[in-house]
Amino acid sequence: MSTLTIFADTDSTKTLTYSTDPIEISSRLSAEGIRFEQWQTRDDVRAGDSQEAVLTAYADDVSRLIREQGYQTVDVISIASDNPQKDALRQKFLAEHTHSEDEVRFFVEGQGLFALHLGDQVFEILCEKGDLLSVPANTLHWFDLGPEPDLVAIRFFNNPDGWVANYSGNNIADQYSRICPAGQ
Numbered sequence: 001m002s003t004l005t006i007f008a009d010t011d012s013t014k015t016l017t018y019s020t021d022p023i024e025i026s027s028r029l030s031a032e033g034i035r036f037e038q039w040q041t042r043d044d045v046r047a048g049d050s051q052e053a054v055l056t057a058y059a060d061d062v063s064r065l066i067r068e069q070g071y072q073t074v075d076v077i078s079i080a081s082d083n084p085q086k087d088a089l090r091q092k093f094l095a096e097h098t099h100s101e102d103e104v105r106f107f108v109e110g111q112g113l114f115a116l117h118l119g120d121q122v123f124e125i126l127c128e129k130g131d132l133l134s135v136p137a138n139t140l141h142w143f144d145l146g147p148e149p150d151l152v153a154i155r156f157f158n159n160p161d162g163w164v165a166n167y168s169g170n171n172i173a174d175q176y177s178r179i180c181p182a183g184q
C-alpha cells in the first residue's frame with residue numbers, strides 16, 4: 001500500500017499528515033507540482049531481471065511516456081536482496097540531493113521510500129508496484145531502497161548522461177524514516 005507522510009523539516013517525530021488513499025496522495029502531491037499516478041503492472045517481472053527484459057515487458061508504457069514528455073534516456077534499477085552491490089547502491093541515494101532534471105520513476109516491482117524536502121516540510125512517499133512518480137528538477141530529496149531490496153523501477157531522463165546527483169551536504173535524511181528489515 002502506497003503511503004504519504006508529512007513532517008516538519010525540524011521534527012521527524014510528529015506526523016502532520018498521513019494518507020493511504022491514492023486519490024488524496026495524488027492531490028496533495030499535485031499541489032506541490034509532483035505527479036503521482038497508479039498504473040497497471042504485470043506479474044512476470046522480477047527483481048534482478050535484466051534492463052532489456054523489463055523495458056521489453058513495459059515497452060508500451062515506456063514509449064507512451066517518452067512520446068508525451070520527450071525523455072531522452074531510459075534505464076532500469078532492478079535489484080534483488082541477493083545482489084552484492086545492494087548496500088553500495090542504497091548508500092548512493094540515502095543523502096539529500098537534487099537533479100537538474102525531473103526525477104521520473106515507474107515502480108514495476110517492490111517498493112522504495114522517497115523523501116522530498118519541500119520548503120519547511122518533508123514528504124515521505126512509500127512507493128509501491130504500479131506507482132508513477134515525477135518530481136520537478138532541483139527538488140531536494142533522498143531515497144531508501146531498504147536493506148533487503150526487491151525493486152524494479154524504470155527511470156526516465158531528459159539528460160542523455162542519465163543519473164547525475166548534486167548532494168546538498170545537509171544530513172537531514174538521517175533524522176527521517178528508513179525502510180526496516182522484514183519483520184521489524
Ligand SMILES: CSCCC(=O)/C(O)=C/O
Pocket residue numbers: 077093103105112141142143153155163
Ligand atoms: C527508484 S529509482 C532509484 C533511486 C533514484 O534514481 C534516485 O534518483 C533517488 O533519488
Ligand SMILES: [Fe+2]
Pocket residue numbers: 097098099103141143165
Ligand atoms: Fe534522486
Ligand code: NI
Pocket residue numbers: 094113115142143144176177178179
Ligand atoms: Ni529513506
